[in-house]
Amino acid sequence: ATADAIRxxxxxxxxKLEDRAGGTEWTGGGERALEQVVRVLIDLRQxxxxxxxxxxxxAIRDRLAAIGVKLEDRGGETEWVR
Structure with missing residues (x-):
């Protein structure tokens, strides 16, 4: 269910997310793809x-941290830094 919500x-x-043998990869989204992916994950986390x-x-927080994305919860909002 979470994977469908992300997709x-x-x-x-x-x-576009594509399942590969080594994990999931994304294509498209232009220069802002990382920002868009992180924002969707933050929304799901909230x-x-x-x-x-x-x-x-x-799990969402930990997976983002593993790729160098730190979430900061402040005043009911979540920001991210890399």
């Missing part, structure tokens, strides 16, 4: 937190 959230941005699905929320 659906990215479709309007022009980012929804998970609202629904008290902390396992999903933490």
């Amino acid at each position: 659906d959230g990215l479709a309007p941005t022009g980012v 929804t998970a937190r609202k629904n008290k699905d902390f396992a999903t929320s933490d």
